[in-house]
Amino acid sequence: MGHRVNSNVTKTTIGFKQDENRLATEDLLSTLQFFPSYSVLFKDAHSHLLSENGPLPVSHRHFIAIMAARATGCASLVKMEERVFLLSGGNTDWLKDISCVPNKLRRLDEINKLLAQSPSLITTNHIKILTDGDESWTLTETVQGLVVLIHFHGLSSFLLSSGMEDSEHHTNSLQRKTEKKSIEFLDIFDKSLDRKVWKQVQKELKRKRSFSEGEITKNYQTKNISHNSKRLLRPIVAKPVCDIPGQMSKYNEKPNNIRIQDYCWDDQGFSVLSTFYTDIAMLFDDKFRSSKSLISKSEQNKKFVTAVWNYVQCIFGVFHDDYNYQEIDQVLDQNLKEFINACCNQKSNCSKSIHLLGSKLNFTDKIHISILVMEARLQSEILFALKAVMKHMS
Numbered sequence: 001m002g003h004r005v006n007s008n009v010t011k012t013t014i015g016f017k018q019d020e021n022r023l024a025t026e027d028l029l030s031t032l033q034f035f036p037s038y039s040v041l042f043k044d045a046h047s048h049l050l051s052e053n054g055p056l057p058v059s060h061r062h063f064i065a066i067m068a069a070r071a072t073g074c075a076s077l078v079k080m081e082e083r084v085f086l087l088s089g090g091n092t093d094w095l096k097d098i099s100c101v102p103n104k105l106r107r108l109d110e111i112n113k114l115l116a117q118s119p120s121l122i123t124t125n126h127i128k129i130l131t132d133g134d135e136s137w138t139l140t141e142t143v144q145g146l147v148v149l150i151h152f153h154g155l156s157s158f159l160l161s162s163g164m165e166d167s168e169h170h171t172n173s174l175q176r177k178t179e180k181k182s183i184e185f186l187d188i189f190d191k192s193l194d195r196k197v198w199k200q201v202q203k204e205l206k207r208k209r210s211f212s213e214g215e216i217t218k219n220y221q222t223k224n225i226s227h228n229s230k231r232l233l234r235p236i237v238a239k240p241v242c243d244i245p246g247q248m249s250k251y252n253e254k255p256n257n258i259r260i261q262d263y264c265w266d267d268q269g270f271s272v273l274s275t276f277y278t279d280i281a282m283l284f285d286d287k288f289r290s291s292k293s294l295i296s297k298s299e300q301n302k303k304f305v306t307a308v309w310n311y312v313q314c315i316f317g318v319f320h321d322d323y324n325y326q327e328i329d330q331v332l333d334q335n336l337k338e339f340i341n342a343c344c345n346q347k348s349n350c351s352k353s354i355h356l357l358g359s360k361l362n363f364t365d366k367i368h369i370s371i372l373v374m375e376a377r378l379q380s381e382i383l384f385a386l387k388a389v390m391k392h393m394s
Helices: 020-028 030-034 036-051 058-072 075-087 092-096 109-117 124-131 139-162 195-208 213-227 244-251 265-276 278-291 299-315 326-331 334-343 363-393
Strands: none
Touching: 030 036, 030 363, 036 058, 036 139, 036 278, 058 075, 058 109, 058 139, 075 092, 075 139, 109 124, 109 139, 109 363, 124 139, 124 363, 139 265, 139 334, 139 363, 265 278, 265 363, 278 363, 299 326, 299 334, 299 363, 334 363
């Protein structure tokens, strides 16, 4: 497919903006500077989804974003979107008392929770419930609402996996710096992060200024991936998580799993979303492709990227018949699989916190994995949502 988007993205300084309506995401996600081309696509998609033309008022979109962040337990994202919701003209009472929220928006609650936890359980009936009866949604409104929910579920995973949100402390908001001046990394920063990590990030960002994106990619591949290959890619045979028999019997209990050979983004998902939002469909398509090509395409790196992507998708019930899932256990160690599970809001028997599980990853590795988790999750959820919409239309 490979559709390209002509992005008209205005470059801004990372920091608190003069336009307070734009303060949140660029501050929070300035870590994406490590991967500039992906960063442009992400910010363009995020801005387009929340501010461009569409059937839902902008304040409603931000309230839907709040619902999505609450479903994943991402407190920093909830706080961020609550502020933007109010700045966009949202009703303060909606944040204080759920009974003040219009019933039309509250009808999203069930499908929001299903998308966040078990998207394979979504059926055409959920779409029918939204589009029928009093205070019903049009199909165009439904698709836009679902895309906003899914986008923010993925964003929650990014914050969890990148270390900016600890699921064990999701009731505590991140410490916010109040300086008006621009900074190179985060205006919203979790002070619980190790000072050594923070110094390493500052040093890396300072060094990064002198490199082009291609040189950053080359350096990342040679120093980070190679250095950590023994840790990230060693085989785990004692407790295979994705062995074919166990994995398939576990997920086949769900009635609506997706097999990429039968329903995939390129052939069906892109087409359905384009029917409603061509620009968003193209931006998502480019984001998916970009996220898989952030590091050099050596055989080892391709196996790692594919293993992370397919592991996240199998968590959410999306399967690739042409992939040997035993390869995941050869490429990803147990610690990393537990880390990914936690970042996808999945229950685990592991007693370690996300911060502890991710502590063995250096910062650039963590950001790369965070992007893969976010995009693989987004694609999984949107496939289930669009499949239900397509069936409802037929």
